Amino acid sequence: MSKKSQLVAQKSLATLLLLLLFSLKAIKLAAQTSEIELFPLANIRLLGGPFQAAQQTDLRYLLELNPDRLLAPYLREAGLTPKAPSYGNWEDTGLDGHIGGHYLSALALMVAANDNTEAKNCLAYMLGELQRCQQRDPDGYVGGIPEGKEMWEEIKAGKIKAESFALNGKWVPIYNIHKLFSGLIDVYILTGNEQAKNILMPLADWWFDVFDPLTDDQIQQVLVSEHGGMNEVFVDVAAITNDKKYLRMAERLSHHAILDPLRKQQDKLTGLHANTQIPKVIGFEKVASAMKKTDWERASTFFWETVVQNRSVSIGGNSEREHFHAADNFQRMLTSREGPETCNTYNMMKLSRNLFLRSGERKFIDYYERAVFNHILSSQHPEMGGFVYFTPMRPNHYRVYSQPQEGFWCCVGSGLESHGKYGELIYAHRKADLFVNLFMASTLDWREQGIRVRQETAFPYEQQTTIEIQTNKKQDFAVHIRKPIWLEAVDIHLTLDDKRVNYEEKDGFLVIRQAWKKGSSFIKMALPMTIKEEFLPSGEPWVSFSYGPIVLGAKQGKEGLKGLFADDKRMAHIASGTLLPLRDNPVMLAADQQVSSAVSIKDPDKLLFELHQLKREEEDVTMTLQPFYTIHDSRYTLYWRVADASTLDSLVASNRRLDSLQLLLDNNTVDAVIMGEQQPESDHHIQHEEAYTGVDEDAHWRASKAWFAYELKNSKNKAGKIWVKQERTSDACYELWVNDLLVKPVDELLVDEQFKLLIYSLEGDDHAKLAADRLLVTFKACNDRGTGKLFEVRLLKE
Ligand SMILES: [Zn+2]
Structure with missing residues (x-):
């Protein structure tokens, strides 16, 4: 929080009064079908270890943000004068205000998890300002979307122009406002703050007023545009108000193009933007739970299974360049600089948590544990703070981190939240029975039952955990301790007050049921870890290694x-x-993919290992492995290509070929856009008319009956040529305009059966006109069949 806004927060009498009212009282929404319930986050505290450290690092980052800058888009749209300029990056190019929504959630998490006073002040200030904005609008609307109110009026009138990443010409406005809805709900549920509810309800009613008059078909049309989990939001609103009309809205906001194949247990995910879909499924599950729709329940479980079991890498992440690639082909994942996106895992963990609460099945926690240790914990810089967007699986590449005043990506928003909620699932309960799901040093205060729990462990640096159960009276209940999947083949060693204890094993949990004496009892559970190899789910010959649940990487x-x-x-x-x-x-040399003996322990206390059986061309190589989450500021490898002696030579030759092609493109590319993909297109300020997008296999394309255009960066005027990747045979045609100049193709290259490249020269007499930092590259249809499917445009030096 900046000094200025701190002053504002401190001076405002209204804010001080609010703070007095700000009692930390978590709200419990009525459990729908699930029997297992979470404890309020405010009853759980982390005790030391990497998760508590990560939470503190996140808190510092959070408090460096200036609420007045995050609020600027909201004030502007409400016709008020912003107190500070809005932030840049995604915050002033169309997604204005989205981080403000995440910020509310993250502050609420930090208030619940830490009782942090500064976070409390910022939260009170944010709510005051948002309410001030909302009070200017007769309909209860508040939002940061540029000229958003006008756009919502168009939607209300049934004028809908939806594309995957745009709605009526705005950059995913429903995705944006979803963050505000979620933020207000989180504040209310996590901290019991009534003011958040008082902003939420008029906002929900404004939404209702816009969307309720639309037909189901019109709503489905709107839902083509990325919309976060608006269905999830309305299940929560229904639970808060106990009003079924919001539940019907949640049901109507469920996108059938995604839901229907899942209900038939069909995986039609290839080519889809991954993080657009996951929140929809979180919503399907919540609607299912609230409305007892068993087929929707099965659909969400099927989605979870297909993503986790067929489409995820060892750290628990999925997708390449933000999209689901073909489940049987991870090739692009292993060569791309854009591996799994952190938001996807943040959302998969939400889905896992909810599916666990409903079903009690251990597998959902096994995934959650994998994701939290290996992807989420690793996605924040431990000392500097800052959040990772893509975690490349390409060997020997690296990741970049955001900075508080510079980067305002989606993964900054979800990152601000993720490190605040490590405590959420460590414990849970079913009536009077306690569940211990995760091995993290922490305490739980279960006031209603007069029970306190203290878990002491330095796991994974210590291969055991001690759980102290302290009750204020003698009472009967069961303690369910997860037996993780990585302990499946191991004899369990469990003691109570240092004596062997009777337990039963049920649904993947070790259950100690007994009368607990008044005072403290100590459960000790051994967590012996072993090395395990994991090939890609597709069966392709690439391997990753883990030690217990901890994925190992090589720091380079x-x-x-x-x-x-x-x-x-x-x-x-x-x-x-x-x-x-x-x-x-290095390639791992192994006959029949037998690689388990390739890893040896080097330093068990520091979790250092050695990886053998590696060859770099002719040379034998040994690499050191360590927990991936400890690798920062360097290149790394997580997956190794496995080959046997007979395939090694051809692999080396193929790598050399790919390298020279890559080098040629890398050295020559000035800028490029994969057409039809959300992020590259919006990053290049797409404009269009009568345009549409699609996916063939997993190749994205765009076409138009009229025209579309991108702004390509031509730094230092280096571009000499343009490549356009298109269908090899098509009776459609287009003209290529660069700035205001018609450019003619000079060459044509056949790529394969499907694609060809048309090559345009920017050199010649008119080149001077094209010597600009930015080139507006326009594709104009030249007959009524339109431009045809275009896949990629690339500015090249030569
Ligand atoms: Zn993201």
Whole structure:
């Protein structure tokens, strides 16, 4: 919080009064079908260890944000004068205000998890200002979307122009306002703050007023545009108000293009933008739970299974360049600089948590544990703070971190939240029975039952945990301790007050049921970890290693870590430094994929290991492995290509070929857009008319009956040529205009059966006109069949 806004917060009498009213009283929404319930986050505290440290780092980052800058879009849209300029990056290019919503959630989490006073002050200040904005609007609307109110009026009138990443020409406005809804709900549920509810309810009624008059078809049309989990939000609103009309709204806001194949247990996810879909499924599950729709329940479980079991890598992340790739082909994942996106895992964990609460099945926690240790914990810089967007699986690449005043990406928003809620699922209860789900040093205060729990462990640096159960009276109940999947083959060693204890094993949990004496009892559970290899779910010959649930990586060099701490440039969230040659990555030599003996322990206390059986061309190589979450500020490898002696030579030759192609493109590309993909298109300020997008296999394209255009960056006027990747045969055609100049193709290259490249020259007499930092590249249809499907445009030096 800036000094100025601190002053504002402190001076305001209204705010002080609010603070007095701000009693930390978590709200419990009526449990729908689930029997297992979470404890309020405010009853759980982390005790030391990497998770508490990560929470503190996140808190520092959170408090460096200036609420007045986050509020600026809201004030502007309400016709008020902003007290500070809005932030840049995604916050002033269309997604204005989205971080403000995440900020509310993150502050509420920090208030609940830490009782942090500064976070409380910021929260009170935010709510006061948001309410001030809302009071200016007769309909109860408040939002940061540029000229949002006008756009919502169009929607209300049934004028709907929806694309995957735009609605009526705005950059995913429902996704944006979903963050505000979620933020207000989180504040209310986590802290019991009534003011949040007092902003939420008029906002929900404004939404109702806009969307209720629309037909089901019109709503489905709107839902084509990325919309976060608006269905989830309305299940919560229904639970808060106990009014079924909001539940019907939640049901209507469920996107059938995604839901219906899932209800038939069909995986139609290839090519879809991953993080657009996951929140919808969180909503399907919540609607299912609230309305007892068993087929929707099965649909959400099926989605979870297909993503976790068929589409995820060892750290628990999924997707490449933000999209689900073909489940049987991880090739692009392993060569791309844009691996799993952190938001996806944040949302998959939410879904896992909810599915666990409903079903009590251990597998959901097994995934949650994998994701929290290996993806989420690793996605924040431990000392500097800052959040990771993409975690490349490409061997020997690296990740970049956001900076508080510069980067305002989606993964900053979800990152601010993620590290505040490590405590949420450590414990749970079913009536009077206690569940211990995760091995994290922490305490639980279960006031209603007169029970306190204290879990002491340095896991994974210590292979056991001690759980102290302290009750204020003698009472009967069961303690269910998760037996994680990685302990499946191991004899369990469990003691109570240092004596062997009777337990039953049920649904993946060790259940100690007895009369607990008044005072303290100590359960000790051994957590012996072993090395396990994990091939890709597709069966492709790439392997990753874990020790217990901890995924191991090899820390590598620091060369060329361009943009390690990202600036405010539009594409700064991508680790754009040099892709090092594939041929330099050691290959694991193993017959019949037998790799388990390749890892040996080097230093058990520090969790250091050695990886053998590696060959870099002719040379034998040994690499050191360590927990992936401890690797920062360097390149790393998580997956190794496995080959046997007979395939090694052809692999080396193929890597060399790919390297030279990559090098040629890397050295020559000035800028490029994958057409039809959300992020690259919006990063290049797409404009269009009568345009549409689609996916063939997993290749995205765009086409138009009229025209579409991108603004390409031509720094230092280096571009000499343009490549356009398109269908090899098509009777459609287009003209290519660069700025206001019609450019003709000079060459054509056939890529394969499906694609060809048309090559345009920017050199010649008119070139002077094109010597600009930014080139507006326009594709105009030249007949009524439109432009045809175009896949990629690339500015090249030569
Ligand atoms: Zn993200």
